[in-house]
Amino acid sequence: MLKKYIYLLLILPLAACIDPYVVNVESGEQLLTVEGTITTTPGVQSIRLTRSDTYGSIFEGLIRPVSNATVVIRDDQGKVIFLTEDTEDRGVYYTPENFAAVVGRSYTLQIQLVDGKVYTSLPELVNSVPEIKNIDVKVVKIAVEGEVLERSGVQLIAEIEDPSDQNNFYYWRTDQSTYILKTRPDLYTPNPNLRNPPSREPEPKDCCIVCFKTELLGSQGIYLEKDDIFNGLNTKVAAGFIEDDGKRFVETLRTDLRQMSISQEAYRFLRLVKQQTEVSGSVFDPPPANIRGNMISLDDPEEVVLGYFMAAGETVKRIYIQAEDLDFTQPAVIIPDDCREIEGAQLNPPVDWNP
Template structure:
């Protein structure tokens, strides 16, 4: 039997198998525009990136778009040129003194280094009510398989909504500044694995950009003309930010109805749970178009808005639940963004 099998294999044709070459088409390079100009002090930033996309699942490299000419034009024909940041490739900044004006409309115009031209639809700047007060609420978020939940502080904006107009709101956070407590007396020399306490420093002031943990937006359909309190931000407790005192500026914007619709779609897509009942992800078109090719997909949105800002200091005593305090066994100045000197306007 074995002999017959050997003879059978010898009768089979022997040939090399040529590799099958698969040509994968380059992904479509999509320009993404992200920017907001407002009535507050500048500079204001417009960020341009371009990405290669492959199918609907994987998104490849995201590259900054450098060397572009970026201008903002108002409805009276006044033009403001934005300069690319030296340390922020692909980000373009208005002059320091530039501020948008309520009632005016603004258009963003872009010419890339390869001479492609893009423009936004006009965005009108609406007036925004002041933030009357900021409430603080501790929020805990259960984590599957964990005993200790995630937690943080929710900021609640109190406003008197104007009755004479339909308002659409959007909130963002400034970088936070918080007291950072460390234990330089616990420092260990890693090379010799011996205790090597440092003389300084145990207390610093750290500035960091936490960003908002979600998109916080609202429209006044249910509270038009009323005094109301709206969740506007969330800052997560990472075991370091709330061991003492934290400061943050809450920025409230009055945006256009079109910008609100765009952000609402982005928020809905970002909060898809991942179940089989979720709708498939879709490309969300903003207000940017290509003047060379109207069919080109341009992502992102250029917004112009009225801004209102209010500062709040949050003490650890304001929290009803805290994460276990993180231990930094080193000089606190070794932490990125930390300094022993408080900001000049630090006034809890």
């Protein structure tokens, strides 16, 4: 018993001497970030302006929209296009309807903030782009450490006839995707806490099993290529990836693949971004760094401005992917509810749905 008291007396003074260590971290400089691409495809096109912290976007609340700016696009013939800010999504500025860049023209983005500071991009030349001849699909499986079931998805492979009379720098993006969403309203069970008395018995709904869900899948990798090794040849290139989440490939999915011919400078910028986003996370990886784009401050040339304004020739090809044509799909996710209750889902297909 005496030994226990001795141990306790030895521990208490040590605990009493520990003071909390307060770390004071200086806030980073808020940097103007410009994101936007104009293409030869007619339509409303957008530029997004934000203030980004130097520590990166992983800190919530440090990315702020830049509102009430004057944003214009000017071509090399002196034509000026004024952009209008979205009244709800602040910091996003739109071109007029049916705006389209023109092959062979150069475009410059110019921004004036409410504090009077003026920024401009370097001129971006719009290059012609070949058509996408065909899109092949290939199932790709990704092993996940500690998981029995592999992740998987569908890789999009674009077939193109590269022109021999110019050096091409390609950039691919997937647009909005629409797929047939299947649910199980017959398994619907209301929240038992809302019942009196509480019960977990199903209350099947009469409708609906099949809906059409449209979503913007976002960037699932940066797909770039230059034609150094296939100049003037017919070739196939990996151009996109859509992850299988157990809902998208239950029956039919439709997506649009956008192929852009970008400038060499834009290709270099995106390649650096790609390298930085694909690091493995080991101690041997280079530290993340702010990548300078083509935006500069006319008031202070030393000011760091992030992002890139791109102008590109663009072609778009649509593809319908049938689950029966895939050699592997994820187990279907069971959604015990009316499919119309799922955000982004609607009962009728798009008017141009034509698988």
